[in-house]
Amino acid sequence: MIKKKISIKDIARLTNTSITTVSFVLNGKGRISKEISKKILDVAQKNGYEPNRMAIGLRTGVSKVIGLIVETIGGPFFGAMAKVIEEEAEKAGYGVIYCSTNNNIQKGKDVIKMLSQQLVDGYIITPMKGLEKEIQNLVANEKPVVLIDGYFPGIDIPHVLVDNYGSSYNAIEFLIKSGYKNIGFVTADLELVQLNDRMQGYKDALKAGGIKEDKKKIFKLPFDAEREEAVNAIKTFISQQNQMDAIFFTTNYLGIMGLQSINELKLNIPGELAVISFDDNEIFNLYPPGITTVRQPTYEIAKSAIDMLLSQMTAEKYNIAKIKLQIPATLIERGSTTTLVTK
C-alpha cells in the first residue's frame, strides 16, 4: 500500500478542476461553491493529501518552524523549557526543531547556518561568546530572535533570563543572615554573562553584609575538565580553605560535582559546610539533608521567550517592547543551610 505522495495537481485532475480551485478550497481562501469544495475535500481526504512544506516554504518564504538552539539538549533545565515552548508554538501553528551547540562556538555557527538556510522563521537561542556576529546577522536580516539564559552586554537583542545578579545576591544574603561568614564560591571558567552576574551578586552581597571579599574563596573550574579531574579540583579547593563554613555553586552541574567532592571528603552538611547551588534539580531534593537551591523560573522564562518571539513574528511592524526581561528566582530552602545557632 505504497501511497505515492499526492499533489494539488493530482487532486485537480481527479476532480476536473484547476489547481487554483484546489488550493483555494484547501486553504479556505476565495469562495468556491459548496459542491466543488466538498468533492475536492473528499478526494484530498481519501488520498491522504498533505501539503508539501518545501513548496510552501519556497513560495511563501515562511516555514512555520521555530529553531531552538540550546547549549545541551537533555538536561532538565532545557528539557522543561522545550516542553512549554513546543506547546505554545504549536498553538500558534508553528513547529519547533532543536539544535545543540554543546558550548562549542564552531558548532554554534554551523547550526545557525544550517537553520538560516531558510529552514526556520524565528530563533530562540542560548547565546555564547563568539556568536555575536552570527546572531546580529540574523537580526539584520530581519529574522525574529529571542535570547534565553543569557544576553550580549551592549547589544540590543531581546532576551529573557533569570535575574542572575539578584538571585545570587539573595542566596548569599540568606547565608549571611543564617550566620555563615566564610562563604566560598565555585563557578565555571566560562565567559558567560550569567556567571559574571552571579559572581557580582555574590560580591555585592558580601560587601552589604560587611564581609570582606577573599579572592582565595573563589574558584573557577576549567570548563573542559573531565569529571573526575573536576571533582578532585573541587576537593582540593575545599581542603585548602581553613575556615570556610558555606559554599555556593553557580550551576547545577557544579553543585552535583560539589556534592560528590564533599561526600568524598566526608564533610558533614551543613555541620561542617553549608551548601547552596544555583538551578534546582531532583538530586538536590533527594540528597540528604536536602540542598538549598536557587530555582530558576523555567516556565516563565520559556513562556516569555516564545511569546516575545511570536509577537515579533506576527507584528506587522517592529515593535520590540521589552528588550530585557529578568525574572526573579525562588530560593528553595532545604537542610543544607540550617541557621547557625552556635555563633
Next chain:
Amino acid sequence: MIKKKISIKDIARLTNTSITTVSFVLNGKGRISKEISKKILDVAQKNGYEPNRMAIGLRTGVSKVIGLIVETIGGPFFGAMAKVIEEEAEKAGYGVIYCSTNNNIQKGKDVIKMLSQQLVDGYIITPMKGLEKEIQNLVANEKPVVLIDGYFPGIDIPHVLVDNYGSSYNAIEFLIKSGYKNIGFVTADLELVQLNDRMQGYKDALKAGGIKEDKKKIFKLPFDAEREEAVNAIKTFISQQNQMDAIFFTTNYLGIMGLQSINELKLNIPGELAVISFDDNEIFNLYPPGITTVRQPTYEIAKSAIDMLLSQMTAEKYNIAKIKLQIPATLIERGSTTTLVTK
C-alpha cells in the same frame, strides 16, 4: 548592513554567466573553466551566498535532515543519545531535528505528520503503542525508519535497544546470588514492550533461582500519577510487604521516586531493603550508599541506530540486514546491594 539573501541567479548576473554555470561550479559538477569558476566562487563568497534548502528540497526531494522523535526531550538518556546521533549525522551531511511526544499518542501522530510533510529524509523514533499505523505508513512510503528503545512485536521494522529481558534477568539473578530472596518489582502501568520484557526477565530469573513468584510483590504505578501521589503509592506498596528484602525499579524515573519513598519511610539501604534500578543516573552514583543500576549502553544504541538509518538512506537497494539489535547492558554494582552475610 542588511544582506538580502543572494541567489544563484544574482551570482549569475554579477558574473555575467548563467545560472547553470553557477550551479555547476557551486556543486562541483560539470567542468567549468578555472577562471570562471574562480570568479563565481569569489562572488558567492563575498556575498555570503547560502543555498536555499527549501528550493533544493523541492527540486531534489531530499532535505538532508533526520527527524528524531523521542518520548521526552531532556532527560539524560535521550540527551546522551542525541549527542552521538547528531555527531554521526553531521559527518554524513545530515542535520538533526528533534521532536517529543511526551508519551502522548496524538502528539506522536502530529509530530510524524509534520515531519512527513517532506521535511525529513529519515526517522529515528521511540515507538509507543498507538503509533503502529503511522510508522508503518512511513515505511510503506519507503522512508527509512529505525526504532530505538522499543519495538512493535510482530512488525518488522529495524530497531535497536538494550536487551531488556537479559539485563533484568541478570540483575535479579545477581540479587539472588547476593542472598536476597524476597524481591519486589516496581514498574509503570504502560503498555511498552520494554517494560514487559523487563518483567519477564524478573519472573524467569526468580524461577531459575527457585523462588516462587508472588503477585503481591509486583507493583504497577499508574503512569499519570502526580509526583507526590506516586511516592505515596510506592510507600504504601513497600509498607505492605512483610519481608521484602530487595526491590527492583524498572526505570530511572521510578527508581528516583523509589529512593524518595524509601527515604521517607526511613528504611536503611541495603540493611532493610536492597535496591536496584534500571537506567543509570548521576543521582544513583551520589545517593548514599550508591544505588546499583542497570546501565544502558546509550552510546552503542545511538551509534547503531544512526548507522542503520544512514545505511538505509544511502543503500541503493533495500538491504535491511539486522532488523533486531539487542545490546547487553552493564550492571553497575554499588552499595545498595551488598552481599547478605546474615543468612
Next chain:
DNA sequence: TTGAAAGCGCTAACAG
C-alpha cells in the same frame, strides 16, 4: 565548456 529551459508543488495576482 557553457547556456536555455523545464519543472519540483505551491500561492496569488489577474482574467474571465
Next chain:
DNA sequence: CTGTTAGCGCTTTCAA
C-alpha cells in the same frame, strides 16, 4: 465562482 499563469531557487537534461 473558477481557471490561467507566473514565478519562488534550484537541479539537470539537452543543445549549442
